Amino acid sequence: MRTSPERRRHRFDPAGPVTGLFFLVVAGVFLVNGLEDENVLPVATLVSAVLIGLGLVGTVRVLTRSRRRDLR
Secondary structure (H helix, E strand, O other), X not given: OOOOOOOOOOOOOOHHHHHHHHHHHHHHXXXXXXXXXXXXXXXXXXXXXXXXXXXXXHHHHHHXXXXXXXXX
């Protein structure tokens, strides 16, 4: 039995908030690094954290892809 478009429930997609939170944290770290006289994090640590974070964000987006599809 098909449901009408008004009754169709949309499931929560965590990919958007996870991605947004990740980029806000990265922007905050870069802002603090720019405002401080000394480095808050070493460059190697910062680059590693950004690459690991991008990998996690990509994984969440792939795992939740079915929630973003509009299957008819």
